[in-house]
Amino acid sequence: MSRTIIKRWCRIAACIAALLPLALPIHAANEEADSVISVGYTNTNNAVSGSVEHVGQDQMNRKQSSNALDAINGRVAGMTVQRPSNGLAAMNAVRVRGTTSLTGGNDPLIIVDGVFGDLTTLSAIYPADIESFTVLKDASETAQYGSRGASGVIEVTTKRGTSSTAGMSYNGTFGVSRVAKNINMLDADAYRQLLTQQSLMLVDHGYNTNWQREIQQTGFQQDHHIAFTGGKANAGYRVALGYMNHRGVILHESMNNFTSNMSMHQTMFNDRVKVEVGMFGNVQHSTTSIYDVQKTFYSAASWNPTFSTERNAAGGWDGFTYANQINHPMALMDSRTRNKTTHLSTHGKISAQITTDWSLSGFLAFSHNEAEASQFLPTSIWAHGQVYKGSNKTESLVGNIMLAWDKSMASHHVKIMALAEAQRDDLTGFGVTTTNLSTDALGIDVLQAGALTVWDGTKSFHKTPTMAAFMSRGSWEWNDRYSLTITARIDGSSKFGKNHKWGFFPSASAAWTVSNENFMRDIQWLETMKLRVGVGMAGNQGGIDSYMSLNALQPVGIVPVGQGAAVSLGLPLNINPDLKWEVKCTFNTGIDIVVLNSRLFGSIDFYTSKTTDMLYLYNVPVPPFHYNKLLANIGSMSNNGLEISMGATLVNTRDIDLNINANVAWQRNKLLSLSGEYGDYYLEAPSIVDIGNLNGAGFHGGNNHIVYQIVGQPLGVFYLPHCTGLVDDGNGGYVYGIADLDNDGNIYLANGADRQVCGQAVPKVLVGSNFSLRYRNCDLAIQINGAFGHKIYNGTALTYMNMNSLPGYNVMADAPAMAIKDQIATDYWLEPGDYVNIDYITFGWNVPLKKSAIERLRLSLTLENLATITSYSGLTPMINSTNVSSTLGIDDKNTYPVTRDVTLGVSVYF
């Protein structure tokens, strides 16, 4: 299609989009809804006809959390929060209704007070500042945000000052965290005895060291938060400052975070004009001695236990050359990785009520994000040592103008809005690596301690992606019973090919509040019953980079030229001039029921979605392509699921409250196709592609693939040879017997004949439940989460049970008895991943105060991560079972130790 035709179509679509809502019938009505919640760009009431979950103060997790997402973990059906598994400042991975894109952009859009951000933005928000979360799940609601909201939207509204909330509050948290479980390796005596008995080379330094314990410490945390609020009838303000200081359970691991959040609002001209201004920001420092998670935990588990934890006479760390894939654990602890992130976001909104029906608003937000990283790898763990410093900066400017018309006529209520929006990001960054350190003593701060800066040790970039969008949204309500919302949105992104920058994404939803029908009025016990249905399309561009469609050359390396050398230009990857929007079509239907005076409520949602023109790094043939990966829009994928949320107030008296909330989500994903047209080519990507492998000694390359992407299967399945059991190798050891699945007389470990799909890595069912009990001033809350139907590959056991890895690598205490001398990856170590985890228990006490300066005082005690019920034999089943990456479903010597945390919280309101 030529550019002009597309332009014309876009224009036509824009007109239709703008006009569509106006064509709807209009009558008069005047009824004000009392429960106004903010969804998307507009305030709305029970007209919400899509799938939206609102989590207010009362529904948030009651433990004191340092991470905003902890407040809703387990509370929203279909939303999973993968706990950060590698350190204090690590990011959660969040999925709303699973993974729908292969390239990225699977993280939901985070909107804080109207400012678009991502998961990192949440580190700038102290959880106590949050008023509410609103999670938009289906396309008819997320459509408002276009491509950015394709994977769900989490709107965070922070608290604001009003005349009635004037005052001051303090929140403090003090906690201790300890490692509860380590891998049971041979201790030094057993190691000595075993090596002597097997006449293997024993390098015995005479110590008895438990390395896993040696690199651990007791973690502490203290968080403080103070907020001032106040206001008059036509204005309000709120200022909050927060400080967090955490010490991790691994030596030298620490994090501190300073946050601030300010907001003001004022109305003028008889309340016709409203101005809101806000600013939030943070500075976070984190330090860790873990530069490579797997190397650290692999070394701590399997390093020679007879070695000393002290430096040797020469001032260095004793080496053990046979264990060349790992390092002396204390030497690893000498490495440092330091990160500093600074976030600042300011936003302002002005809204004017032009007439009773018409209103106009403008919104402008600027955010500045800077991530500085430094790393020092001493000569003991990195040949010649290495120092790195780098910084990445993102500046983002977003603005929108919105015109809205809102009218109630008789039993009708109509709202129409039109919006134009633009965003420009400015991304810059640089990094410098130097090596050949003459001393380790200068550490992390001195780049020039390195004698050598190689060409590819320096990098910088500058990118300026832009986006533009036009949207029109109309909703109509009639008689409190029927509502209909239609959204049309046109999105443009600079990242796509010249003729594919724009995409048109419409959506619609409808709801019927059955309980308001006359024929239902007599049913007293039924308070609300509402049926919802919605369909919509959303574009996705997440996870792709700028300039992927541009034939532009960049420096690729140094070549000899004449007497010297010069930098030459080239393309280090395939470019795709036809890159375009990935499209996700979703259908959602649900029912909400409230009965018995709001004692019991529940909702059921069913959704199905199909992702087409799927952006993915396809495996392509060389030639005609230069590289065997191409970012293109070819395949498709489907997702569907069922979500049930229930809540019950079992007891509600003056002295006792007892509430139970639970949600269950079933999710199913299927990779439909990876083949299709690309320009003049028909591309047939291999239908079996490995995405996760094992690592470590003897696991480099070859047939070590564990998790695959297979057409016709869910994303992330285990595709492995089948182990028939342990077979005597004739030398007093055992090897994994491998089934000849295709009965051809040969065992073929490569993809194909002797491998089979034997489970999926992503849970089929997710469960979250919460019990809360109040007795007078005391309360108790328990959150229990679970996941079922998936498997975990225990690569840790495969490695540590292999007796052949002696004497270089220590083995598990059970290994000598089982005498396995093999490390071929089969389904022997594939285990069910089902678990139920007691996330936290909180006891709270609202201290009764009479006529004191203190308005309210609350003390609470939280026990986190209390117990996990599982049959999984590894450290914990709570590994990455969410995020489609190389670690999905594989526990491979990289699991952070399991901790138990106790925290004490104090909240004071003046």
Next chain:
Amino acid sequence: MNKIYISFLAALAIMLLGSCNDFLEEDPTDRLTVDKAITSRSELFLNCVANLYRDVGGSSNAQGLQGTSHGLYDLNTFDTDEAMVPTRGADWYDGGYWQALYTHDFSQADGTGDVWNYLFRQVLACNVSLKRIADFAATHPGENVDEYIAEVRGLRAMYMFYAMDLYGRLPIFDSPTPSASQLALQPRSKVYQYIIDELLAIEPQLSIKSSCLPGEYYGRFTKPVALFLLAKLALNVEVYNDDDWTDDLRPNGSQFFFTLYGNKLNAWEAVVYICDYLSNLGFRMEDDFSTNFAVHNEVSRENIFVIPMDKLLYDSQFVNLFRSRHYNHAAALGLNGENGPCATREALMAFGLFEGQAIDAEDVDPRFALTYYCGQVYDLNGNIITLDDGTPLVYEPWKVALDVSGTPWEKTAGARMRKYEIDPTATMDGRHSDNDIVLMRMADVVLMKAEALLRNGDDGSEPFNEVRERVSAKPMECTLATVLDERQRELAWEGWRRNDLIRFGLFTRAYSDRPQLPGESNGYTTVFPIPGEFLNFTRCSQNPGW
């Protein structure tokens, strides 16, 4: 009111959408579009010719003609009787890759297709360069770009040569964006003829300078490189013209003719002619064998084509030494090691060694000590290198086996690679050293001459013993069998063993730890399987047997 608003809104939408197209244009500041990158002759050279040399070496797996792991070199070396990578307990099993390579079970050796991808990326890059040079010439009529075109076509022919040697049938195409039909696989003889024709067509325009000495042509594709390739093609003429390599029949090399500088020569005569021609250009065997592999070997008059190495400038790696030496051996040199590849029993025997015999015995070829570490080893100051428990490190050459796990010599079995001088200032664990990696050298040409003379029914003993004399080895009778052994002794670890064994019809035979695969006697393992993605795309058939 509403009407006005509607038309206003519609007009606004149309207006904004139009202006937004400019807002959404990408105008990068950290990279250059082609028209901005190539504005002058020197930029044309830098970004269309010189840039191609960046990938002669490599810095990650399967990249480069030599120096990285899982690459072209490994496919030409670890599937032969010259070297193997034994499984050593937890080390070097690597998903069965090395065992599959050694036993010729190539479809089980995950990743052999990466080498195809590497080679054809270079062919495509050459095609892109040729197109850009042509575009430049069209807009700059005064500029003579013939030399650049010749150099790029020469490089492309070289990559096609390596690809043909591994995969047999190849696509032949000039386009930077070929269609599926342009990529149909051609019979091996046709590919062979294409490479010959290309080399002969461009060779007159190339410089006669050595590409291994510092100067304008350092590292570049010059006439001697083209001639070396022509000699290799001529010597292997029977293999490369055999389109059905599983039928046990080969054409006769003396029936293939070349016209070199006006002389009509059969294949064997052509090899001899090229050898003499290169001698006349000043290429000769260095007096000292080790000069060619020294840290500063860019003085060698023997080397014909190398991967330039400089730890300060280039990111090309050389893992061959790094991955072979024992951990403690490397540590004693201040470097790192991976304790992997070592010599096979057949390689030891080729040097005149037998079990129990001292390596400095008179019958042992002098090159053995220059090529391999064996027995006790010493650091650069002459101190004995010890293991972590204090006992001396002793390499056990005869304990080599495909899997030495659990044996007392799990970590020490096998003679290790020496050949290249140790660069104690090497970086990246020893992977970045300054020794240029030798891809082609004159001693190989001299041995090719000896072999060609024999194959043509003449006496090859003069060039044959010239090679032996240089290292003070006793003269020996020159037969095809002794030539093959001499090539093993002279060219060990240089990546030619597979090519040699196939030419001599010995690649598929059984040897230590390698029983012949079922059906292998027909020769199907002499070419590698072609990557499935490419076959799917072109709908071409796989090579027979795979």
